[in-house]
Amino acid sequence: MSAHVVVIGGGLAGLTAACDLADDGLRVTLLEARGRLGGATFSFRRDGLSVDNGQHVLLRCCTEYRALLERLGTAGGIAMQERFRLPVLAPGGRLTELTRTGGPAPLHLVAGLVRYGALPLADRLRAFRAAAAMRLLDPGDPALDERTLGDWLRGHGQNDATLAALWNLISVAALNCDAREASLALAAKVFRTALLDRADAADIGIPRWPLEDLHVRPAEKYLLARGAEVRTRSAVRAVEQRDGAGGFAVRLDGETLTADAVVVAAPPEPSAKVCPAGAGVSAARLAGLGAAPIVNVHAVYERPVTDLPFAATTGSPVQWIFDRTDVAGLSDGQYLTISLSAAQTWLEAPVPELREIFLAELGRLLPAARTTPCTRFFVTRERRATFRQAPGTGRLRPGPETRLPGLVLAGSWTATGWPDTMEGAVRSGHRAARLVSAHTAGGAR
Incomplete structure (x- = not known):
């Protein structure tokens, strides 16, 4: 037996x-x-919408998760970019972006960084020099885990502007931790693996389906078909x-x-x-290890207010916006999710306060949102979304x-x-x- x-x-x-x-x-x-199954990645139903507890994305370098989806027969549930492109919104709706070319790493980032309008040119050049230095770091070096990413960046010519408009766009989302508090070892792993070592590694994949349909129920079905007991x-x-x-x-x-x-x-x-x-x-x-929270703010508008599938932000508390309309099964209007990592500031804030702040912010970032009624608004909070990656x-x-x-x-x-x-x-x-x-x-x- x-x-x-x-x-x-x-x-x-x-x-x-x-x-x-x-x-x-x-x-x-x-x-x-x-x-329910799914752990920290699950879906639920609310007012006819299929809602994920948090906005989970992946990159092309996430090879084992992508292989799991292939094994479960659900790889088609990911919309993967052909080439890395990260739209970045500034207040007033000004749009810039971070992109890559088809060249070898790390030169694939040069042209996109030079054109990145959220930073002055001098800051962009300093950022590239820091990125070149980071490519020499060994994420497995225990000494790096004794330092913060922010301290290392300061020592390599980075200022408040580059931290806010570049480094934190990635580190906060990937590490659920501000650069000033994040482990340099983990940050080096993120930046090297995703952006610096391979040209296509940072291509972004966004779920087309709820997490429940992407890997939770398919894994349960896979196990039951092989005689496993799931309780x-x-x-x-x-x-x-x-x-x-x-x-x-x-x-x-x-x-x-x-x-x-x-x-x-x-x-x-x-x-x-x-x-x-x-x-x-x-x-x-x-x-x-501690714990770090993630808060998601959900807003359903009467009409579409943006044609962006997702965007990061600078100069705003919003951080990231995702269009969840099709994934959630919404047939009329537009459903946006704001993903807030390192969200201690918002964890205990009452929903009316969050509604006032973030609907106003969406209006600043997406001009059409200023004049479009928000028909549904709710908040999900994961108090222990990750360990504190300090x-x-x-x-x-x-x-x-x-x-x-x-x-x-x-x-x-x-x-x-x-x-x-x-x-x-x-x-x-x-x-x-x-x-x-x-x-x-x-x-x-």
Whole structure:
């Protein structure tokens, strides 16, 4: 009989690990405490709209997440740019953009940076010199994790203007952290992988479908077709070693499952709570990762107010705007989402205050929005959207192995070498599955 593996957590990391293990011929039970799968990437219905809890995008360099979608048969749910183009709006509706050419990296960015109208020419040239220096950084160097991106940029001639209108456009969205507080190691990973090492790596992919249809339900269907058991509302209270019998006992409310191996793919602190003491998973260490919020502001207009599918902003609290009209299934008007990363300022703000601020800001950025009625307005908040990707977190992120063979960790918060992203989650799920398959002799991937 095939070995039995329990996967705790139905987010992207857990779903990926479970799919790998089911493909390896192992008997898989996936347990999710909540009433839905998807973890930090899920969809829900509101007033006839299909709403994602946050605006998740990917880049061409997110190869493992894109491969997962191919495997699930949903790669067509991503609209991928043929060539990187990032529209940037300034107050008053002035539009500029960051683009790339077809040349080799990093020269592919030169022409676009020279034409980037959000910065004076002298600042653009200084930014390119800093980018050339960043290309020499090694993201794996532990010393970089002791410094902030902002300090490093200041030491390479960058001023407040370049931080606000260039570096933070990327770092805040990718790291959920302002450049002044972000780990230089993680920032170097983002900028090198996405922009500096390969010419096409930063081409942007936007979901055409809700996350529920893109990877959540397709992964569930994939698992069920391979004989896996998928259970929601199944909170795990503890994982214990089985005395003498080998393997693990997975304790739920009123039920205990036995398993030959366990993948713990829950958030950091819950993972530490369920792991046995002998696993060496320190609750205090994982608590040190902290948390950073993301807030999304949703506005439905009576008529279309922009033809941009998405845009970043400068000189505005808006950060990023996405057109969600087709994805949400809206047939009349236009549905825009404002994505606010590093959103501590807005986390506790009441909805009426957010409505007043952000509808006015949309009117400044999109002139047609000034005279078009907003028919629906609501806010979604992810209080613990990512860990706080600040200096020192590199040494806190554990690898997938624990001290107990057969008990492994997965999650975008583990030591993937990537920031806390969908790509990092998928990569962690693959690593966890490889370890479990080797442990159970179910076949190395």
